[in-house]
Amino acid sequence: MELVINGDRRDILKSTTVEELLAELGLDARAVVVEHNRVIIRRPSLASTRLAEGDQVEIVHFVGGG
Amino acid sequence: MLEIAGVTFRSRLMVGTGKYRNNQEMVEAIAASGAEVVTVAVRRVNLDRNAEEGILHHLDPKHYFLLSNTAGCYSADEAIRYARLGREAGFNDFVKLEVIGDQATLLPDTAGLLEATKVLAKEGFKVLAYTNDDLITALRLEEAGAVAVMPLASPIGSGLGLLNPYFIRTIKTRLSVPVIVDAGVGTASDACLVMEQGVDGILMNTALAEATDPVGMSHAMRLATEAGRAAYLAGRMPRREVAIPSSPTSGMLD
Numbered sequence: 001m002e003l004v005i006n007g008d009r010r011d012i013l014k015s016t017t018v019e020e021l022l023a024e025l026g027l028d029a030r031a032v033v034v035e036h037n038r039v040i041i042r043r044p045s046l047a048s049t050r051l052a053e054g055d056q057v058e059i060v061h062f063v064g065g066g
Numbered sequence: 067m068l069e070i071a072g073v074t075f076r077s078r079l080m081v082g083t084g085k086y087r088n089n090q091e092m093v094e095a096i097a098a099s100g101a102e103v104v105t106v107a108v109r110r111v112n113l114d115r116n117a118e119e120g121i122l123h124h125l126d127p128k129h130y131f132l133l134s135n136t137a138g139c140y141s142a143d144e145a146i147r148y149a150r151l152g153r154e155a156g157f158n159d160f161v162k163l164e165v166i167g168d169q170a171t172l173l174p175d176t177a178g179l180l181e182a183t184k185v186l187a188k189e190g191f192k193v194l195a196y197t198n199d200d201l202i203t204a205l206r207l208e209e210a211g212a213v214a215v216m217p218l219a220s221p222i223g224s225g226l227g228l229l230n231p232y233f234i235r236t237i238k239t240r241l242s243v244p245v246i247v248d249a250g251v252g253t254a255s256d257a258c259l260v261m262e263q264g265v266d267g268i269l270m271n272t273a274l275a276e277a278t279d280p281v282g283m284s285h286a287m288r289l290a291t292e293a294g295r296a297a298y299l300a301g302r303m304p305r306r307e308v309a310i311p312s313s314p315t316s317g318m319l320d
Contacts, residue, residue: 006110025113031120032111033154040154058110060151061120064092065107065137066082066222066249066271 005057012051019046021057032061068267070244071160071192071213075102075131078261079291080246082271086280089124095274096125099284103131105162105269107138108152127157133194135162140175142182149186160192162216162248162269172222176203180210187211196248199233201240208243215241216248216269219260223272225252228259235263253283254290261294262302 001012003021015021018041022029034041035058041049051057068075080103086092096104106121125132134152139145142165149161165182167175174197183193187210194214195207204215217237220226227250228234238245244266251257251273260268268291277283 006113008113010113027111031122033108033151035151040150042154043156059113060108061111061122062106062132062134062152062155063109063119063121064083064086065109065135066084066105066269 001051001053003051003053003055003057006059016051017047018049018051018057021051022046022059025059027059032059034059068244070194073131073160075267077102077288077291078267078295079257079288080105080133080267080269081274081284082269083121083125084271085275087275091280092275093124095280095284096130097284098281098288099274100288101130103133103269105133105135105271106152107135108148108155131160132157133160133162135196136164136182138166139164140166140178142178142185145178145182146185149182149191150189153191158192159190160194160213161186162194162196163212164196173218174198176200179203180206183207183210183212194246199230199237201233201236204237204241204245208241212243214244214246214266216246218249219247219256220250222249224250225273225276226250227252227256228263231259231263234260234265238263238265251287254286257287257290258294258297261291262298264298 002009003012015024018034037056068078077100079101081096081099081101082105136145136148139148145165153159165175165178166172183195186193192213194216195212196216197203199217207215219228246267246269247260247265248269251270274280274284
């Protein structure tokens with residue numbers, strides 16, 4: 001399945017939910033915030049949010065800033 | 067003690083976390099500053115590198131109050147989106163709201179800022195609004211629900227110091243919410259002068275990160291912030307255009 005993650009097209013092999021996607025990408029769900037098709041996914045809903053071909057996913061975190 | 071929206075802070079100096087040469091230097095500089103509030107930015111995770119670039123690997127959120135910003139946003143909608151993402155990280159509902167209007171000066175788009183402040187305040191955000199040194203905008207931001215107003219000393223990253231002490235003083239006099247001067251200071255005397263205007267606090271980043279010795283400068287800024295506040299509270303002597311001797315004029319020898 002091809003998704004657009006942080007602006008880049010990526011082939012996702014086995015994930016069917018956002019929670020699985022974070023694991024497949026090697027990311028700690030507690031350290032990131034996810035937007036799925038412009039909707040913020042709260043942490044308790046990561047496992048129940050299903051992915052579909054072409055979905056837009058943004059995965060953000062805090063970096064240094066002023 | 068500085069109080070914003072019911073939360074008290076022990077330091078009147080707030081610092082950014084950007085532009086340091088390395089994370090170790092940032093951590094040491096922030097510790098030397100004595101700051102409790104540190105600003106952070108929301109950005110995409112770089113999926114092709116390891117996750118160590120996140121700021122939380124270096125700063126303990128139990129020890130610091132993380133103030134999420136909307137730096138880099140050029141419209142109200144974009145700033146609102148970033149604010150919501152920052153809140154979802156789960157630390158607090160404070161946001162340092164920036165809506166930038168011009169790339170060359172990074173001056174705020176005050177119309178967009180007001181619009182975003184209204185929306186976010188209604189959503190329960192505690193909005194600290196980064197603005198210019200214009201009194202009317204500051205008053206409108208307060209009316210719109212900002213819990214603190216953050217006028218600039220001079221443009222972000224410029225190091226030009228406090229360009230208009232009178233305007234900053236006027237804003238402080240007229241607002242009920244805390245006034246935190248944000249951006250533009252270059253060295254300790256700038257910070258001291260800012261605090262001498264009577265404002266509630268000061269936020270800086272580049273002056274620390276781009277100093278030759280960020281840890282040393284952070285220490286200096288801590289002292290300057292405290293000195294400026296103490297001088298404000300002590301009340302300065304009047305300015306005079308004439309000299310008045312400090313030693314007795316009587317008892318001089320014939």
